[in-house]
Amino acid sequence: MTDTVELAKGDIISVDVQRPAHGGEGIAHHDGRVIFVQGGIPGDTVDLEITQLKKNWARGHVVAVTTPSADRVDSRCPAAALGAGCCDYAELNPEAEMGIKTRVLTDQLERIGGVDKLPNLELHDLQPSAGWRTRVRLGVDASGRAGFRKLKSTELVTSAACSQVVPQLLDGLVGEGAQRFTPGAEIIAAIDDNGNRHVVESRKAPRGRRTETILKVLEGTGEVVQKVGDYTWTFNVSSFWQAHAKAPSAYSQFIASVLDGVELIDVDKRGPVAWDLYGGVGLFAPVITAKLGAHVHSVELSEGSAESGEAALGELPVTFHTGKVEGISSQLPSPHVVVLDPPRTGAGSDVIESIAQARPQLVIHIGCDPATFARDVADWSKHGFEMDQLAVFNAFPGTHHFETIGVFTRVS
Template sequence: MSDTTLEVGQTPTLTITRMAHGGEGIATGPDGRVVFVRGAYPGDVVEATVTEVKKRFGRADATRIVTAGEYHGEQSCPAAARGAGCCDFGDIDYGREVELKHDILLGQLRRVIDVEKLPDARLIDLTPHRGWRTRVRLGVDGQGRAGTRMLGSHELVTDVACTQVAPALAAGVVGEGARTFTPGAEVIAVLDSEGNRHIVETRKAPRGERVEDYTEVIEGDGEVVERADGVEFRFPPTAFWQAHTAAPDLYTGLVREWVSAVETRRPVAWDLYGGVGLFVPALGDSLGEKSQIVSVDYSAAATASEQAGLKGYDVVRVNKRVDQAVGNLPAPDVIVLDPPRTGAGKKVIELSARAQPVTVIHVGCDPATFSRDVAAWDEAGYGITDLAVINAFPGTHHFEVMARLNKKIADN
């Protein structure tokens, strides 16, 4: 170890060797300590300012690229260039983005399972890479201007829109000449499948929570229309729907493919964290006309109204927290679960595994919590047989993972 001790405010030159979960590059500091560097990617040599020092690691911000590695490109998002926390991967060569995200996932999974036994992952890059977001939540400053929050701050970038957002969604909402809103509120804007824009105001959401009640409809009629997997869905702007315009059809297609391979004993499926019922047609069609789908979600906005497009399916809607519902449901052949970023958790997985499903399809939008959930499935006797890494959030460190898990066969 070097005699040079890592200290806040230092500006060492660091070489990035790999990526950490959360979008930070990993380097070795001058004293041998691990340093997580924001704004840098594998192969980069950067000058970085140390912002935090702990016993075993430090954190730093890349302030100058000395030598750019193979992943580094030009910043494509003007909001991120002004300090917004939106496109932290906005300066990555998007042709390499899904590959890098696959490496991040393997780094997380390696901690909990033997990754050498995993099937080859499908790497799926959703397009478009910019202008893909059809729903966005924005802050409103004291002057009524909507914008994207600065990284690690309540301050907003209001003069330019993030390039994730579909241009027709951002027009007149963010930037020069945009309308104003109630100071201190939040704005939810949605561009639906019919090309209609819906804008509502809500109160500011507590950290980590969703706000489903809106205080005012600014634009649109308050009913979003989305079409996916050949079905029409109608719901309030505050209900959950996949952000990337291409995501719903891709996800339902994988569910259809993987469920069609199931040898049915009991044509019952659980659709956990089911929202408005996106996966119901894929499950119902794949399991056959006598199948029953139990869809569980606590969101009142998602479950309040029956979906006309699902009337041909035997759907039981359960408006409860998933962890409170899974112990009292009819035993399934198939479980699909699409939990929030915090993951499903050990309790939900243990209770689900006790029902002895033939196949589980687990969707995860955070590699760390997804990996913890995979570890829980592994402990319950289920292993991954199919794996897909989906770049569903281009320009950001976020991505989606879908895995099919089956009961493991004991080694003889």
């Protein structure tokens, strides 16, 4: 038996990256330890500096690629090439992204979700793969220059733009000759569906949270106009909207396809009822009402988003409720169908239990993190729901992020 070689922080070792890990890292092995490789692509051989060390695993970052993977390319993002944390897949061939992301999802569903048999994966690779982001949040350094935060750091890259962003969105905001802003502030910029750019200054939000407070409008009105199908929403530029220009229509079309031909059961004289949870401005409500003829109850924490939804969808049978899902869902009429789009932290066991107790016939669950989505899948199974469809949307090209939509039916 060979003893494990003692490692220490700062040591540099050579490893072969074997497979992807959740979070954009690669996985290697070294003398009995699992090694998480920041910046590693499956197929790489790299020199790695150890930055974190535990008994059975370690983590480090690549200091040199000695043998590149066949999927490694020159950085596609100028900001990421300078250390920004925006595009952690900037050196991954775009054609390999979907395969890696589905492998990560499958692994999470098997290990965390306890899923032993998956539905056939439906893959949606949203285009374009660069210049797709129509809204962005920038940090501002002590000199008033706006830029992108470095990975796991408060430092900023202010000299180059990110390749995700629609090019004209950052004109005059980032790079040489860019305007200056209030040091320590946050800049929010967006181009809406009327082609208007809006730039506002906001206060930096606490870590893991977002702020909707606008301190100063620098360009435009601060109110974006977004259109999907026959409906138009106007709302605060700091409010949530899907990042990829094609995502709102892609998700809406998928939900429409799921609801096509659904035969609702146990419909009483009140007619069909649907819940749209974490509903934002009510993006999916028109699809639900059109396909099911249902009265939609949308639950959203942001009062501004709910007000925008009411203004845009006033002629539809949609009722907006403002507050936390876990506090409001028990007060709603029992649904036949539930659509939920929780934040990155997932819905959680309490929310899923409350939905399950209402006994919907069908649930469409949108997840933006594979680990928390897998945890939620396990909870759906625990409460008698079976996953019939599973779709993956590469809606964040150049990054390890992606969107997953699971369709669940009640079986018990």
